[in-house]
Amino acid sequence: MDDICLVHQAFSCLDWDDIDTSYNMFGKNISMPLVINAMTGGSDQLTAINRGLAKAAKAAGVAMAVGSQSLGLKEQASQKSFMVTREENPDGVIIANVSAISPVEDVVRAVDMINADAVQLHLNLPQELSMEEGDRNFSNLCRRVTETVNTIGVPVIVKEVGFGISKETAMKLAQTGVYWLDLGGKGGTNFAAIEAKRFAQGMGNVFVDWGITTVCSLLEVKSTNIPYKIFASGGIRSGLDIAKALVLGADAVGVAGPFLKALLNGTYQTVIEQIMKYENELKTAMLLTGSASLEQLAEKPWVISGNSREWCRGRGVELSCLRSQKV
């Protein structure tokens, strides 16, 4: 995100109180286009974590995705750790999460378990390959995602977990009929590094730099002109990062690691404070770019430099910032 600069507008004639960050996600109004992204669930200790994150999501008025529900699908006892999110936040936006390789019956059960507003199908190939116990057979992926997208009654989001989505992948995914992507780009939580530490006999640090950054992934996917709705995630660490992602063309953003750290080092109130800080920073960026609404923010000019610019050149990604834009 440091490679992106939004352009300061000194004569921004706006009232802070008129700046509107609200967003409609899956038919429900939330305070800003933010999801506490998928992290956990499956045991008693994790029930407390999900309860804390759900309380924070409700109080701050943002969306939340639960972590992979695979354990909840296997063991009845594990389901509580996911269901607690709906108990805490009966009217909020809650998103289910399963592996993209899951059969459609499992996806339906995961959605029903928490009365989810949408479901994330996660793609985590580098993580699986770096885990001793990880999957090695991904040959059913395309068929399974297509079946789910065409069968299930809630919006489906195909989600990476920290390695990004390329333009080729975006084009291939379009054949499944999926409409929402969560880019999960490189730059934040790094599962290749985590697994390298966890599994000493594995691939070590060889793949710790693997992947496409969130900025480059966003620009790659936008360059396909496929009308995806996009969550930018992976390394979003401030309200300014949120503003940058929205200016680059994301519809919403996801943040995971920082909220878990805030909860573990404090209480659910600490998570609320972190979200309010992001909201304040987003509003500041909006005022300084002369944007009273998210629609206006999306039209603002931006500049790209450094490795991101080099990547886009090398990949033939057209940069819309080089065309004239409204101020």
Ligand SMILES: Cc1cc2nc3c(=O)[nH]c(=O)nc-3n(C[C@H](O)[C@H](O)[C@H](O)COP(=O)(O)O)c2cc1C
């Ligand atoms: C502790 C932890 C557990 C995670 N578990 C899942 C998961 O079960 N399913 C999933 O789709 N993503 C999972 N993720 C990935 C996040 O949803 C997110 O895509 C990734 O961490 C990048 O965002 P960040 O840099 O804001 O952390 C997990 C992340 C963390 C930190």
